[in-house]
Amino acid sequence: MSLRIVVCVKYVPDATGDRHFADDLTLDRDDVDGLLSELDEYAVEQALQIADEADDAEITVLTVGPDDAKDALRKALSMGADKAVHVEDDDLHGTDVMGTSLVLAKAIEKTGYDLVICGMASTDGVMGVLPAVLAERLGVPQVTLLSEVSVEDGTVKGRRDGDTATEQLEAALPAVVSVTDQSGEARYPSFKGIMAAKKKPVESLDLEDLDIEADEVGLENAWTKVDSATERPARTAGTIVKDEGEGGKQLAAFLAERKFV
């Protein structure tokens, strides 16, 4: 039987661009280029490797996001995923992690799955908790923050490098996995891959398709509220000296003045 893998990928503003907030205190997407979150490329890569090892596997990439988010799906398809699902709806603007996880869970259930693979965190929100919440919603094991992952005989195994220890984890499928940037470099799409991606199916779904009411998602119904966002004042220009043989001593004097020595 075929192994059905769903990879959750997010379309994010470029971290090296000038990111800021819109008037409603959500992310302003207008002035910054978007792209497939670099940390989700690792998830696509591990999906491709797991699919390679399996007798028969199918990889679906899934995103919840605005129209432009199709770019992220295209990139994942050109890396080698088989098909894509894009959940898009005007009512989704400003949805928080609880709402996003609901939408992803419904879309994953509708698609059908044995294994869900996420990135370790999105490069804009950086909460890093969505995979755990998704596992809770789907009622399946979470095997998260893996630096190594493999699937064999209906079991997923992986290594988790925690704060105080390294753990070897194991769970029966279906399960939700997330992988870190230590899991192995993601491949670049080949020219052939880019051409092939143009013909791969991208299914569009809206909230109605997923039986989700408008009042379960969106900024107004988020379970948290941002009251203010202020730009961090530029750090006051520091002292910069050129080392002419005494740089280390000068630095030590500064540290002493600040009472660090």
Add this chain to the structure above:
Amino acid sequence: MAEVLVYVDHVDGAVRKPTLELLTLARRIGEPVAVALGAGAADTASALAEHGAVKVLTADAPEFADYLVVPKVDALQAACEAVSPAAVLLPSSAEAKEIAARLALRIGSGIITDAVDLEAGDEGPVATQSVFAAAFTTKSRVSKGTPVITVKPNSAPVEAAPAAGAVEALSVSFSEKATGTKVVSRTPRESTGRPELTEAAIVVSGGRGVNGAENFAIIEALADSLGAAVGASRAAVDAGWYPHTSQVGQTGKSVSPQLYIANGISGAIQHRAGMQTSKTIVAVNKDEEAPIFELVDYGVVGDLFEVVPQLTEEVKARKG
């Protein structure tokens, strides 16, 4: 006064510093009730009482060590039902964030992660967060349910505030899903003898400019002269010069020490994301155009192989 649940991060009963910081913040909102789980849970009580815990709820069962995350979510949920707290605070470790998020969903509450400050507000606790690689500071609150908030290390001082700290057993019945993910083996990290990276008052980091694993001895010597932790950029980690557990930045540790010293690090946005909230920032870099100099309180344009050993000697001399 309303009770505030504080999840205790401990290793065999030794309470980690971020938990003591949480108690300081919890006291701004209400009376801290600590929840300690797993082996050594009861041994945490005296340290917690000293820092303001009025009560310490403890539970120990093999499930906490043998299965990932979910048993602890079950226990915290039981604690929420027993206490009806005004808020639940957890440290921002990778594991505690996952526990927090699953708990929040179960109890129908919003979650805020990685707060750097917390105060009481008319409509519940107000959390300060630092976002977009610390370019912005936001103030947020939970608008649904019992606020669940995770707080970064070094966000508050550790304060002595003696309280009863009465130990009470928490009764937990594990959910069917608790045993879904088995921890087959666990290898504790070997201690370097230096302070924990995220907890340290001073962090000394090395990047690609250090140019080799053996040269990290120079960075370590400076760190040791200052009693500091050692950090590394991803470039240094990817090159295999220093372990990934020491990586500072977006996909490594986020640090917020009193003093951060960057050596041979250019200051890429992903590195900044993990250190920009440091109080005082110092850099040594031979390229005067390096972006790290935009952040520094004091910068030396020069060769780290000259500057750093001289600095180490001078620090030692001054310390006598």
